[in-house]
Amino acid sequence: MDTLDVSRWQFGITTVYHFIFVPLTIGLAPLIAAMQTAWVITGNSSWYRLTRFFGKLFLINFAIGVATGIVQEFQFGMNWSEYSRFVGDIFGAPLAFEGLIAFFFESTFIGLWIFGWTRLPRLIHLACIWVVAFAVNASAYFIIAANSFMQHPVGARFNPETGRAELIDFGALLTNNTAIWAFLHAVAGSFLTAGTFVAAVCAWLLVRSHKRAHEAEEAKSMYRPATIAGSLVALAASAALFYTGDIQGKLMFEQQPMKMASAESLCHTETDPDFSILTVGTQNNCDSITQLIDVPYVLPFLAKGEFSGVTLAGVKDLQQQYEQRFGPGDYRPNLFVTYWAFRAMIGLLLVPVAFALATLWLTRRGRIPNHRWFGWFALITIPTPFLANSAGWVFTEMGRQPWVVVPNPTGDQLVRMTVQEGVSDHAPGMVLFSLAVFTLLYGVLAVIWFWLIRRYIVEGPQEHDSEPVPAKSPDEDDVAPLSFAY
Amino acid sequence: MGLQELWFFIIAGLFCGFLILEGFDFGVGMLMGPFGKVGAGDPEQRRRAALNTIGPVWDANEVWLITAGAAMFAAFPNWYATVFSALYLPLLAILFAMILRIVGIEWRGKINDPRWRTWADVGIAIGSWVPAILWGVAFAVLVRGLPIDADGRVHLSIGDVLNGYTVLGGLATASLFAFYGAVFVALKTAGPVRDDAFRFARMLSLPAIALAGGFGLWTQLAHGKSWTWLALGVAVVALLAAVALIWARRNEGWAFVSMMVVVAAVVVLLFGALYPNLLPSTLNPDWSVTIYNGSSTPYTLRIMSWASLTVLPLVLAYQGWTYWVFRRRITADAIPASVGLSRRRS
Numbered sequence: 001m002d003t004l005d006v007s008r009w010q011f012g013i014t015t016v017y018h019f020i021f022v023p024l025t026i027g028l029a030p031l032i033a034a035m036q037t038a039w040v041i042t043g044n045s046s047w048y049r050l051t052r053f054f055g056k057l058f059l060i061n062f063a064i065g066v067a068t069g070i071v072q073e074f075q076f077g078m079n080w081s082e083y084s085r086f087v088g089d090i091f092g093a094p095l096a097f098e099g100l101i102a103f104f105f106e107s108t109f110i111g112l113w114i115f116g117w118t119r120l121p122r123l124i125h126l127a128c129i130w131v132v133a134f135a136v137n138a139s140a141y142f143i144i145a146a147n148s149f150m151q152h153p154v155g156a157r158f159n160p161e162t163g164r165a166e167l168i169d170f171g172a173l174l175t176n177n178t179a180i181w182a183f184l185h186a187v188a189g190s191f192l193t194a195g196t197f198v199a200a201v202c203a204w205l206l207v208r209s210h211k212r213a214h215e216a217e218e219a220k221s222m223y224r225p226a227t228i229a230g231s232l233v234a235l236a237a238s239a240a241l242f243y244t245g246d247i248q249g250k251l252m253f254e255q256q257p258m259k260m261a262s263a264e265s266l267c268h269t270e271t272d273p274d275f276s277i278l279t280v281g282t283q284n285n286c287d288s289i290t291q292l293i294d295v296p297y298v299l300p301f302l303a304k305g306e307f308s309g310v311t312l313a314g315v316k317d318l319q320q321q322y323e324q325r326f327g328p329g330d331y332r333p334n335l336f337v338t339y340w341a342f343r344a345m346i347g348l349l350l351v352p353v354a355f356a357l358a359t360l361w362l363t364r365r366g367r368i369p370n371h372r373w374f375g376w377f378a379l380i381t382i383p384t385p386f387l388a389n390s391a392g393w394v395f396t397e398m399g400r401q402p403w404v405v406v407p408n409p410t411g412d413q414l415v416r417m418t419v420q421e422g423v424s425d426h427a428p429g430m431v432l433f434s435l436a437v438f439t440l441l442y443g444v445l446a447v448i449w450f451w452l453i454r455r456y457i458v459e460g461p462q463e464h465d466s467e468p469v470p471a472k473s474p475d476e477d478d479v480a481p482l483s484f485a486y
Numbered sequence: 487m488g489l490q491e492l493w494f495f496i497i498a499g500l501f502c503g504f505l506i507l508e509g510f511d512f513g514v515g516m517l518m519g520p521f522g523k524v525g526a527g528d529p530e531q532r533r534r535a536a537l538n539t540i541g542p543v544w545d546a547n548e549v550w551l552i553t554a555g556a557a558m559f560a561a562f563p564n565w566y567a568t569v570f571s572a573l574y575l576p577l578l579a580i581l582f583a584m585i586l587r588i589v590g591i592e593w594r595g596k597i598n599d600p601r602w603r604t605w606a607d608v609g610i611a612i613g614s615w616v617p618a619i620l621w622g623v624a625f626a627v628l629v630r631g632l633p634i635d636a637d638g639r640v641h642l643s644i645g646d647v648l649n650g651y652t653v654l655g656g657l658a659t660a661s662l663f664a665f666y667g668a669v670f671v672a673l674k675t676a677g678p679v680r681d682d683a684f685r686f687a688r689m690l691s692l693p694a695i696a697l698a699g700g701f702g703l704w705t706q707l708a709h710g711k712s713w714t715w716l717a718l719g720v721a722v723v724a725l726l727a728a729v730a731l732i733w734a735r736r737n738e739g740w741a742f743v744s745m746m747v748v749v750a751a752v753v754v755l756l757f758g759a760l761y762p763n764l765l766p767s768t769l770n771p772d773w774s775v776t777i778y779n780g781s782s783t784p785y786t787l788r789i790m791s792w793a794s795l796t797v798l799p800l801v802l803a804y805q806g807w808t809y810w811v812f813r814r815r816i817t818a819d820a821i822p823a824s825v826g827l828s829r830r831r832s
Contacts (some may be wrong), residue, residue: 056596063592066545067585073555075576077570082572088563089782096560099553100797108546108805115542119811164563167786424571425639430722434578441582445589452596459827485538485821486595 003428004420007079010435013069016390017442021065021449023389026140026187027194028058029133031233033126036228040126045467046221053461059114060452060464064445066107071438072479079431083404083422087149090156090167094146095172102139106132115484117468140190141183147254148179150405151396152255158414165405165415178255181248182396187256188240190393191233193385198350199230200378201457202358206368207241208460215460219368222461228363231356234385238353251313253303256406258322259399261315262335263342265298275299286315286335288400325413333401341395348388355381487785490777493561494764496794498757500554505621506749507547507657510742511540511827513667515587515614516660517686519607521671525682530600531818532679532738534609536592536822539674542812544591546805560790564638564780565764572632572640573624576647580620580629587613598826618663619656623647626655626701629709629759631766634773646768651704658701662752666745669728672738676815684735698725700746702755709759716759721751 001009032054039047068472073095076084084091090298095291109131116125149156155172156165167173202223209219260266275298300310313321315332322331355377400406403410403459487495514536521536522529540547558566570577590609594602630651633641668687672680699722707717728744731737760766764780767773781787 059592060596063589067588070548070552070584071581073552073559074570074581076559077566078574078577079571081567081571082635084559085563088559089786091562092556092558092563092782093786095556096553096790097793099549099556100794100801103549103552104546104797104801104805107549108801109806111542111545112808112811115812117745149648166783167789170785170789177527179718395594424574426571426574430574436576437582441585445585448589452593455597458831462825484825485534485816486541486591 004423006428006431007423018068021061023190023193024061025065026136027190027214029136031194033129033133048467049461064449066455079424080422081424086164094142098139098142102135106135143272144183145179148176152178153408153415154413157412181244185244189389192237195230195233196385200382202227203378204375210370231359234352234356257313258318262333262338265339266314271311271319272308273299333399341391344391345388348384351384396412490781494777497557502750502753506552506746509663509749510666510670511544512614512618513663514540515610516664517667523680525678534821535679535818562780565775576620580617583613583616595826598824599829618660622655622659623652625756626652633769634767654701658698661693661697665690669741673742677817679818687732714755714758717751717755721748724748
């Protein structure tokens with residue numbers, strides 16, 4: 001393996017890993033804020049207990065998301081220093097904005113929320129979790145604005161004197177249509193993840209409550225409303241995913257035709273090609289692909305919103321075009337990965353949709369479902385949105401190869417860079433070492449994370465003696481008991 | 487002042503914020519184990535008392551580093567790219583350690599089990615000691631410079647990262663932060679833990695004076711400018727003031743303020759010694775990365791200036807408010823019982 005391969009593996013592993021946890025954070029923070037709001041408004045202690053229960057799960061998850069996030073920022077300089085030099089004038093600013101506008105708010109107010117239950121007046125404490133909820137979503141926006149510059153560079157030009165890309169329009173960078181739709185898509189994916197998580201965890205507790213006489217009240221007042229609310233969030237998020245994903249697909253056919261052609265195994269330019277559901281290829285190239293199941297009309301609609309009369313460029317023709325424009329080289333992404341990651345993303349989305357519909361049916365008119373299969377269905381559903389998120393990003397980023405900055409068909413053609421040009425000139429052994437370190441550490445942490453989350457879910461919402469009462473006079477004495485401590 | 491000078495100043499300010507705030511966080515993490523080993527009462531409650539002095543704030547303190555790193559990237563991409571790729575292994579160690587610290591702190595109380603807590607404490611100790619040492623090494627490397635050739639490539643050998651000066655830098659920050667952490671615990675606790683904190687601070691004061699003083703003097707003599715004598719002077723006076731207050735066992739609040747001044751003055755000394763370089767070349771001064779050849783365009787710097795100069799005061803305000811909300815001292819007795827689950831279901 002050469003340095004490029006090892007560096008790509010490291011960035012891929014650390015990024016996919018980071019983004020296992022992040023969607024749950026982004027989606028669950030607003031849901032917890034909503035639960036706490038319901039408690040503050042109605043005074044119903046069920047919502048308080050749900051807030052505490054999902055709050056603990058949130059914090060277990062939040063820790064690992066934060067911990068693996070710092071790695072991401074450092075890696076651009078550590079492993080992709082040529083890339084960082086080339087685009088730093090543009091790419092650094094959204095990262096700095098993310099720190100200034102999102103991370104500072106998020107981590108300050110999460111501390112206030114965790115420790116402030118009795119220290120802060122009730123409404124101010126509620127405001128803290130809402131600040132966290134907005135901040136985590138703002139961070140998604142800035143990082144996706146940065147990522148979208150790699151997919152579709154706008155607002156920049158190449159400066160031949162300095163040999164680097166330079167920012168000319170910050171507004172264009174932030175309103176990049178790729179960024180806006182990718183952001184909405186990623187946030188919808190996060191709400192799907194969190195909504196499914198809440199719904200499935202509570203559905204499992206609901207089924208289990210039949211074996212526990214003392215939990216009958218909880219089932220009615222906590223698990224059932226939460227599982228219904230989670231299912232509704234998941235369904236709304238799924239609709240948003242289809243809508244935003246459709247727009248992203250149409251943009252991608254214009255902006256990154258190679259990515260979409262390889263996602264569709266479309267080797268030759270065709271008019272009204274069929275949408276492929278199953279292909280078999282012996283090798284990762286266009287010469288050995290056998291189309292097994294095709295559906296007409298779908299692909300033209302995905303690309304242009306029309307059912308016929310659409311001509312789409314194939315991988316082989318695009319390759320020829322790129323060679324003419326950018327010189328000799330292989331401009332094809334890994335066909336197998338892009339094709340299957342795209343299908344995995346969409347296919348996995350169907351599981352939480354089916355689960356949410358099943359939930360709404362089984363809980364209709366006050367019913368408390370006790371089917372064993374439903375409990376299992378809930379557990380099996382939990383990982384599917386996580387996997388769909390990963391598959392979506394694998395598709396987006398692998399489909400961009402071999403570029404790290406894909407040339408914008410309508411922009412400055414010199415604002416472009418391949419991964420080969422962007423990588424740091426390290427000895428492969430050193431990067432292999434860091435790859436091993438990260439993989440081992442991340443592996444161990446994943447096991448602990450899973451075990452902790454599972455342990456807390458199985459325990460279920462614990463009894464809380466009483467709801468918190470904010471301290472009356474903060475200066476009554478020097479020392480005060482904490483309501484919460486690490 | 488031009489934009490490049492302004493951004494040198496802002497990044498120095500962000501690192502100042504990071505080291506002032508995380509300095510005592512690292513110190514508390516370094517001393518958490520020792521707090522469990524001395525004094526009267528339940529060792530676990532004493533460790534928790536120490537940890538919870540930074541409980542509500544350490545996560546936000548760390549964001550100063552993330553913002554400083556991103557600001558380096560945005561304002562001086564060439565500096566960011568050169569430093570981060572050259573110091574690959576030290577940064578890997580820092581990242582590894584900080585990950586352990588974050589999950590150690592957050593997950594420690596989740597399971598109520600002695601063995602679980604011991605592992606979390608190992609993570610917190612590694613995660614506090616390693617960065618406390620390596621940030622000193624890293625800043626010493628920056629000030630001393632790296633062998634950058636005419637093409638901007640760094641030809642690194644082990645001696646560029648580990649030598650007398652950089653090792654002293656690491657020991658200096660470690661000793662300074664340990665002392666600073668003890669002062670912070672003295673300020674934030676009451677009862678036996680506070681007594682222990684004073685004792686630790688007294689013990690740590692002499693190494694801090696010797697190591698940090700030695701490093702400051704070496705920096706000044708080898709790399710300083712005439713005006714940075716002032717920064718060194720302020721650092722030394724403030725450190726001696728903090729130590730005197732601690733030995734007199736009174737007014738740890740002012741001792742803490744003095745330590746904030748010490749850390750700020752050390753950052754001023756280091757960045758002052760660098761200026762206008764960002765990373766000097768040890769091969770030829772003409773090949774150094776400077777604020778002029780390493781910066782982003784004026785357009786980017788202007789946007790970043792507007793954003794940071796409007797947002798940072800707000801950040802300082804609400805972070806300050808957090809310290810006000812959690813201003814009261816804590817004691818080992820007043821720490822609530824662990825709400826963590828048992829390892830297995832009962």
